[in-house]
Amino acid sequence: MDVKTNASRRKGGADERVSGGEAAQSRRELLAGLYYQLWRVRHFEDSVARLNKQGKILGGVYSGRGQEAIVVGTVFGLRRDDMIAPVHRDIGAFLVKGMSARLVMAQIMARESAPSRGKDSWTHTGDIEIGIIGSTSMLASSMPIAVGAGLAARMQGMDSVVVSFFGEGSTARGDFHEALNFAGIHKAPCVWVCENNQYAYSTPTHLESPVPFYKRGEAYGMPSLAIDGNDVLTVYETTMQAVERARRGEGGTVIECVTYRMEGHSEADQATYRDRAEVEEWRKKDPILRLRSHMLANGFTEEELPEPAPSIIDEVRDAIDWATRSPLPDGRQAVEDIYDESAGVTHWASPYPNYVRIPWLGR
Amino acid sequence: MHEVTFLGAIREAIGEEMRRDPSVFVLGEDVGVYGGAFKVTDGFYKEFGAQRVIDTPISESAIVGVAIGAAIKGMRPIAEMQFMDFISCGFDQIVNEAATYRYRYGGNLSVPMVVRGPSGGNVHGGLFHSQSREAWFTQVAGLKVVMPATAYDAKGLLKASIRDNNPVIFFEHKYLYRRVKETIPDDDYIVPLGKARIASEGTDLTIITWGAMVQHCLSAAELLEEDALNVEVIDLRTLLPLDKTTILESVKKTNRAMIVYEAPRTGGYGGEIAAILAEEAFEYLDAPVVRVASVDAHVPFSPPLEKYYLPNVTDIVESARKLAKY
Ligand SMILES: Cc1ncc(C[n+]2csc(CCOP(=O)(O)OP(=O)(O)O)c2C)c(N)n1
Ligand SMILES: [Mg+2]
Numbered sequence: 009m010d011v012k013t014n015a016s017r018r019k020g021g022a023d024e025r026v027s028g029g030e031a032a033q034s035r036r037e038l039l040a041g042l043y044y045q046l047w048r049v050r051h052f053e054d055s056v057a058r059l060n061k062q063g064k065i066l067g068g069v070y071s072g073r074g075q076e077a078i079v080v081g082t083v084f085g086l087r088r089d090d091m092i093a094p095v096h097r098d099i100g101a102f103l104v105k106g107m108s109a110r111l112v113m114a115q116i117m118a119r120e121s122a123p124s125r126g127k128d129s130w131t132h133t134g135d136i137e138i139g140i141i142g143s144t145s146m147l148a149s150s151m152p153i154a155v156g157a158g159l160a161a162r163m164q165g166m167d168s169v170v171v172s173f174f175g176e177g178s179t180a181r182g183d184f185h186e187a188l189n190f191a192g193i194h195k196a197p198c199v200w201v202c203e204n205n206q207y208a209y210s211t212p213t214h215l216e217s218p219v220p221f222y223k224r225g226e227a228y229g230m231p232s233l234a235i236d237g238n239d240v241l242t243v244y245e246t247t248m249q250a251v252e253r254a255r256r257g258e259g260g261t262v263i264e265c266v267t268y269r270m271e272g273h274s275e276a277d278q279a280t281y282r283d284r285a286e287v288e289e290w291r292k293k294d295p296i297l298r299l300r301s302h303m304l305a306n307g308f309t310e311e312e313l314p315e316p317a318p319s320i321i322d323e324v325r326d327a328i329d330w331a332t333r334s335p336l337p338d339g340r341q342a343v344e345d346i347y348d349e350s351a352g353v354t355h356w357a358s359p360y361p362n363y364v365r366i367p368w369l370g371r
Numbered sequence: 372m373h374e375v376t377f378l379g380a381i382r383e384a385i386g387e388e389m390r391r392d393p394s395v396f397v398l399g400e401d402v403g404v405y406g407g408a409f410k411v412t413d414g415f416y417k418e419f420g421a422q423r424v425i426d427t428p429i430s431e432s433a434i435v436g437v438a439i440g441a442a443i444k445g446m447r448p449i450a451e452m453q454f455m456d457f458i459s460c461g462f463d464q465i466v467n468e469a470a471t472y473r474y475r476y477g478g479n480l481s482v483p484m485v486v487r488g489p490s491g492g493n494v495h496g497g498l499f500h501s502q503s504r505e506a507w508f509t510q511v512a513g514l515k516v517v518m519p520a521t522a523y524d525a526k527g528l529l530k531a532s533i534r535d536n537n538p539v540i541f542f543e544h545k546y547l548y549r550r551v552k553e554t555i556p557d558d559d560y561i562v563p564l565g566k567a568r569i570a571s572e573g574t575d576l577t578i579i580t581w582g583a584m585v586q587h588c589l590s591a592a593e594l595l596e597e598d599a600l601n602v603e604v605i606d607l608r609t610l611l612p613l614d615k616t617t618i619l620e621s622v623k624k625t626n627r628a629m630i631v632y633e634a635p636r637t638g639g640y641g642g643e644i645a646a647i648l649a650e651e652a653f654e655y656l657d658a659p660v661v662r663v664a665s666v667d668a669h670v671p672f673s674p675p676l677e678k679y680y681l682p683n684v685t686d687i688v689e690s691a692r693k694l695a696k697y
Pocket of ligand 2: 175176177203204205206207208209
């Protein structure tokens with residue numbers, strides 16, 4: 009079984025609705041798959057950071073280093089028809105959900121071949137075919153959109169789920185509250201993943217919220233909990249329970265993943281406002297190290313746990329080469345892609361024609 | 372006299388006003404301990420304390436709303452938007468709350484506050500860190516809209532805005548922040564709101580502009596001297612209220628007018644100025660009023676796209692030549 013990437017598995021053409029988690033036949037395969045994806049995200053992001061230092065990337069770079077267990081643990085178990093709404097620190101979610109490393113790299117390098125065709129960089133794009141709803145810079149603004157996408161799936165007779173990401177600092181925005189309230193009323197099939205990395209830029213959590221972040225979910229009638237966001241297995245299992253609950257039509261769950269932002273807010277931030285000791289403390293809780301020692305204690309050998317696998321190194325190198333060779337857009341394309349002037353009404357057609365209507369949606 | 376950057380001038384204005392008037396305070400994301408994303412409020416937290424330098428949650432609507440509440444209760448808040456693009460998240464508080472108080476109170480209440488922050492493109496910021504949204508606010512009575520082009524003006528206009536009794540939206544072009552360095556007076560001074568500046572005198576053609584485009588227009592004016600074209604450049608400094616007198620006097624002298632701005636062409640403030648010229652200086656015009664602005668799109672990220680999007684010196688020079696020949 010190929011647990012390398014959702015994308016390569018999908019190209020294999022088997023059941024498109026199978027998630028990375030379901031494809032893993034055994035616990036062993038699940039662990040191997042999670043381990044692979046953790047490294048894939050880390051190596052990709054580390055490579056982006058290096059390119060950035062070399063001046064090959066012009067826009068902002070928001071490292072998710074140390075937080076990989078969240079994007080991997082939440083997305084790995086999703087189906088192709090499930091959707092994600094990642095934000096600025098979740099570039100890794102794009103990879104795990106199945107956007108090719110080539111396309112993500114081209115996006116970061118502002119190439120014509122990128123999903124946004126150079127219009128914008130970083131996570132400000134997506135691919136609705138594989139369920140990636142990108143974000144703008146406006147924090148929490150994608151959360152009401154996640155509600156709409158989830159309700160649309162329901163209207164279309166599907167049981168797809170949307171996983172919406174947000175930093176803990178973004179829970180201060182009105183859009184967060186409006187989205188959760190709306191979702192709570194309608195039991196929207198959305199799972200709310202709060203990435204509590206202890207800071208919003210330079211602002212520490214006690215200046216962001218007077219209550220624990222997960223508690224906010226309770227006000228909107230949703231089960232809400234905080235979990236160890238650096239333990240990928242916990243993240244995976246908790247999310248899958250929440251996803252299944254949402255799939256059954258029982259509504260959303262707020263999951264606060266407690267983690268730490270190992271780098272500055274962006275590449276431009278030296279993060280001098282925080283304690284070195286604090287950073288060192290969290291370095292010990294590195295999600296990859298954690299999973300690795302768990303696996304070593306559970307029958308895996310050192311040889312089975314490369315750091316990272318050669319295929320990851322190849323994949324990322326290929327992505328950089330490909331993106332570098334891709335041309336920048338032509339200036340005149342600045343006025344393209346603004347309106348869709350194609351004729352007629354676009355009718356939604358189910359990509360799963362044999363898909364049965366869900367009983368609880370009989371109304 | 373001392374040398375200062377555009378950004379330094381803004382910092383001086385806020386610092387001096389806070390020292391002069393205890394009712395002045397700042398609030399915004401990361402403005403305290405960190406000193407702001409662009410370091411505009413660097414050192415203020417230490418000097419003035421957490422009470423007057425408030426690190427806020429990520430809540431633009433509340434940042435503006437809290438400022439309004441404090442303003443109507445007699446304070447003079449300065450609210451920072453980390454990027455002016457995010458002002459959209461505080462839009463309702465600005466246009467429906469701040470702008471209307473005085474009207475609703477029959478002239479018996481004022482809202483002395485400033486919403487300020489970095490705006491504008493040409494820094495590879497992409498769609499949401501590059502916008503020029505000054506025109507959005509020029510349609511709202513009760514607001515004042517300011518956009519300086521020099522360090523001297525940045526300081527003087529910001530001081531005037533802080534002392535003004537109305538909500539002022541103050542756009543700082545981030546491209547100028549560290550690129551502009553000037554020698555400015557040590558003494559306290561203000562630049563009055565609503566007064567444009569003749570940045571360069573001329574007789575053949577008037578260019579009306581503001582913000583970072585002022586520099587572009589001055590460069591264009593220099594190039595046009597080689598064509599023996601004598602261009603007058605007007606830096607508006609304040610969009611609302613607009614200094615119509617300076618514009619009309621100039622156009623009545625040169626008989627040709629061009630408006631240069633960084634915002635998208637359609638619905639931009641240039642249209643308003645063109646309309647004023649058509650209404651009030653029609654007999655003086657020897658040629659149609661021309662706009663040079665960004666294309667009608669979002670501010671794109673990839674460098675060739677952004678270059679195409681923004682007006683540049685060549686665009687200005689070519690349009691001016693055509694206009695002169697008309
Ligand atoms: C509406 C809005 N306000 C301000 C910003 C500027 N900004 C970008 S990221 C950030 C901090 C976000 O903190 P958090 O939500 O905790 O996410 P993290 O960066 O820690 O992952 C801020 C203030 C923004 N992008 N959007
Ligand atoms: Mg955070």
